[in-house]
Amino acid sequence: MNSKITVIGAGSWGTALANLLANNGENVEIYARDKEVVKTINQQNYNFKYFPDIKLNTNLTAVNNLKKSLKETELVVISVPTQALSGLLEHLQKFLTTNTIIVSTAKGIEENSFQTNSQMIKEAGFENVVVLSGPTHAEEVMTELPTAIVAAAKNKKIAEKVQSIFMSKYFRVYTNPDVKGVELGGALKNVIAVASGICDGLDFGDNTRAALITRALNEMSHFVEYQGAKNVTLAGLSGMGDLVVTCTSMHSRNRRFGIEIGKGKNILEAKEKVNQVVEGVKTTRAIYKWLNSNEIELEMPITEQVYQVLFNDKDPRQAVEELMLRTKKHEMELLVDNSLWDL
Ligand SMILES: NC(=O)C1=CN([C@@H]2O[C@H](COP(=O)(O)OP(=O)(O)OC[C@H]3O[C@@H](n4cnc5c(N)ncnc54)[C@H](OP(=O)(O)O)[C@@H]3O)[C@@H](O)[C@H]2O)C=CC1
C-alpha cells in the first residue's frame, strides 16, 4: 500500500508497529502527544522515552498535530490504552471519513461502557475495523524476533489487506473472522497475567503457572462463548499464545505489576514501579462489575479473586487457597457425559 498510514500513540506498541511498517516500505507517520518524542524521532531517529537503545527506521516521521497527521490517511493504527480511546474517537470523527480502515491494537475492555475497542470504534461510525492481536511484546518486535499475530475483521478483503501490509520476514500475520473472540482473548489474558505475576511474587512454582494458564483458558472460553464469540479462537494466538507469553515473560507489564502485588505492594505502588499502561487492572474491574450487575450465571473464579486482591485488599495467599479449595469439579464439563464413565 503506498498511501499514507498513521499510527496514533507513540508508546511501546505504537512505536514498534510504526517501525515495522516503515521497515516494510510503507509511507507511515506516527502521532505522539509528547512533543519531545516527536522531536527525537524526527531529528535523531530515536524514541528515547520507550526504546532508548534502538534506532528507528530513518523513514519514520512523527507529528504532534493530530489533524495534520490524519490528512490524506487511508489507514489508521490506534495504539493508545483502551481507557483513552473514547476521547480520541471524538477527534477522529472530526478528521476522518467513515470508510477509513482503522486497525485497533489495544487490549482491554472500557470500564464505563463494557465495550471492546472495536465496538467503540464501530459505534463512532467507522465500519472498517480490524483487530490486530496476539503474543507480541513490543520489545521483541523492535529487535525483529520472529513473531506471529492475528488480523481479525468481518470483511475478509480488509483483513487480508491489513495482513499484507504488516506481514514481514519477522512478523507473520494470520486472518480470523471472529473479531470478538480475538479481541476478548487479548483483553482477558491481561487479567490472568496479573494473576500469574501475583503467583510469582508469592514464590509459587511452575506447576502453579501451568495450572493457572490452563484453568484460565477454561474460564476465558466460557466468557467468550457467553459474549457470542467462538471459544476455539482462544486455542489460537490471541488466546493460548498471548496467555503463554504474558504469563511467563518479564516484558509483560501486567505480569510485572502482579509480581509487585504478590510481594505486598498496593495498586498505586505497583503501577508506579511498572510506569507504563497495565491494562489488566481496569479490565479486571470492568469484568467484575459486569458479572455483578447483570444477574449473569457465569463463574469467573480467577478474575473474581484478582479483583478481590487488587480492590479489596484480600491477602493473595488467601485468594489462592480459596481457588484451590473450591467445590470439587470435573475437569471438562463437555466430557461429563455418563457414557464416558466406567460406572
Ligand atoms: N507493549 C506491548 O508489547 C503491546 C501492547 N499492546 C497494547 O497496546 C496498547 C498500548 O500499549 P503500549 O503502547 O504498550 O503502552 P505504553 O504505556 O507504552 O504507551 C501508551 C502510549 O499511549 C499514549 N497515550 C496515552 N493516552 C493517550 C491519549 N489520550 N491520546 C494519545 N496518546 C495517548 C502515551 O503517551 P505518553 O507517552 O505521552 O504518555 C503513550 O505514547 C495497550 O492496550 C496494550 O495492551 C498490544 C500488544 C503488545
Ligand SMILES: O=C(CO)COP(=O)(O)O
Ligand atoms: O500484550 C502484550 C504482549 O502480547 C503485552 O503485554 P503487557 O501489556 O502485559 O506488557
